[in-house]
Amino acid sequence: MDVERAAAYAEIFGLVTILGAAIYSWYQIKEMKASRESQGALVLSEHLHKPDFIAAIVAMSSQPDITTTEEYKQHHGEDWKHVATLATTWETLGALVHRGDLDFHLVYDLYGGLIEFSHAKMLGWIENERRLYGDTRLEWFSWLAEQIQQFNESQRVPKAAYVEHRNWKPPARKSN
Numbered sequence: 674m675d676v677e678r679a680a681a682y683a684e685i686f687g688l689v690t691i692l693g694a695a696i697y698s699w700y701q702i703k704e705m706k707a708s709r710e711s712q713g714a715l716v717l718s719e720h721l722h723k724p725d726f727i728a729a730i731v732a733m734s735s736q737p738d739i740t741t742t743e744e745y746k747q748h749h750g751e752d753w754k755h756v757a758t759l760a761t762t763w764e765t766l767g768a769l770v771h772r773g774d775l776d777f778h779l780v781y782d783l784y785g786g787l788i789e790f791s792h793a794k795m796l797g798w799i800e801n802e803r804r805l806y807g808d809t810r811l812e813w814f815s816w817l818a819e820q821i822q823q824f825n826e827s828q829r830v831p832k833a834a835y836v837e838h839r840n841w842k843p844p845a846r847k848s849n
Contacts (some may be wrong), residue, residue, distance in 0.1 A: 729755035740797040767813030792818035
């Protein structure tokens with residue numbers, strides 16, 4: 674075999690190697706993204722197992738119209754911090770959804786109704802905070818609540834899961 678033919682084979686082999694690496698990389702990136710989304714779902718669902726989080730939702734749900742932090746402190750006592758933390762949790766989720774780090778539909782399915790309801794209950798307080806400290810106060814919480822509201826207005830809003838998915842069957846178990 675002459676040098677030119679060997680060089681041609683080496684070039685073809687190199688091209689095949691690069692193509693194989695590109696395909697493998699694409700597959701790995703796809704798997705990493707799926708893993709990240711799955712991990713995000715688990716982290717999101719952990720909130721629902723924290724007593725302080727659930728207590729904050731219950732406390733916020735039954736509060737009257739409150740517009741100042743002082744009113745929050747007075748109405749909720751020591752638990753006002755948990756209710757405020759609820760708002761900052763929604764704030765964080767809004768920023769992560771906007772950045773693409775969390776899937777909107779996952780957040781919608783887990784918390785959509787709670788976020789929209791919380792925003793309505795806390796809007797007076799949020800607006801007062803913005804008057805005092807600027808427009809960026811809880812901006813992503815409001816953004817996320819508005820996205821959920823717009824989604825509800827533009828789509829067929831799913832029925833409650835127990836009604837919507839009444840006939841759902843688990844997929845067949847994969848055999849090893």
